[in-house]
Amino acid sequence: MIKLEVENLAKWFGPRKVFENISFALTQGESIAIVGPNGSGKSTLLKLLIGFAFPTRGRVVFSDEGKKLDFDSYRRRLALVSPYPALYGSLTARENLDFFARVNGDLVTNEEIDQVLAQVGLEGRGEDFVAAYSSGMLQRLKYAVALLKDPSILMIDEPTSNLDEAGKKIISDLIESRRTKSLIIIATNEKEEYSLAEKLCRLGG
């Protein structure tokens, strides 16, 4: 059972205080929405939680059954869906999925890839080059990459960014299906997405 403890986290960029005194605890099966207006530090907080940035003060600890996890241990169980990191445009969707599963240490079958593509509404588009994907399809494919990892920790930045209504429905169903399996952290400024999580962490006042 994965647990995340965030204690008195603060981040300053030079003299600019982004946020401070952020504390919460979360275990696998729980979810939190980090909410706030643009520039309030939601994406920065996600980066701190992942370990891609260092806090000015405070600490972030991932543990499993009381044992502290190092970066490589929680990275293996963590999936991030965000509008910013891209996928490989010169590879097909299937090649992208196969590659990310393989470097994470999993050998996936074509059936598993087809299944996960169908889950995000991209059935029959596996052989298309990702460069030819629309931004909405790309966002769906990022969910497919995350799902294929079967993550214990799922971090989602702007969950419905670039998605149409059908896409939004698919994604909210997907998040619902992961609710008991994963520790879910969602960063959003859309009020209707607050309900995707059980807890709220408000930034920017």
Added chain:
Amino acid sequence: MPRSSVGWVAKVIAVTRKDIVSEFRTRYALNAILMFALVTLTVISFAVGALEPSKEIMAALFWIILFFAAMSGLAQVFIKEEESGTAMILKLSSEGTVIFFGKLFFNLILLSILAVLIIPLFIVLLKTSPANWGIFLTGVILGIIGLSGATTIIAAIVSKATVKGALFTVLSFPVLMPLLVAVIEITKVAFLGGGYKEVWPPMQLIITYDVVMITLSLLLFDFVWRQ
């Protein structure tokens, strides 16, 4: 159903394979390296070919062409990941050592392709050939291993900077200097027809350089890659 797991070597192969497939579809680095090498080789053959330069100069010219051609493309291995926004997801997908070795082997393959194309052209255009092919090829192999080892970590450092291209060459040059001096010495002996006894000291230096550079890069890589 539990999935089959993939070992460390298979993960490294997956990274190299992804880069090869991606490179042959986009020609991101390959075109730059090959064009640079061909242009430099042609210019040098016109400029000094008729002068019949000494074997010592030929050896230096060969490595100058290889060095600058490598500089024009090897950094792309990480710059491409940063610029296209795939670095973050890659960092989350595998261990640093897997990424490092995957990229190192890709650079090694790229340099090997370059060497295979440059060597016959160099011989034809500059009307010279090594008298001792064994020593020449040993020098080339050790040289490109050293070039790949050093440039892979430098490319990872440079990919975070704003002025990437110029910085890559500037940072690489002092690091590669001992390697270049040693491989030029080996190549010179190969052109002049000397034996292994004469090239053993520079070969020892290169082998040590390759081992130290790859070990150091491996130790530093996680820190550089995660920033």
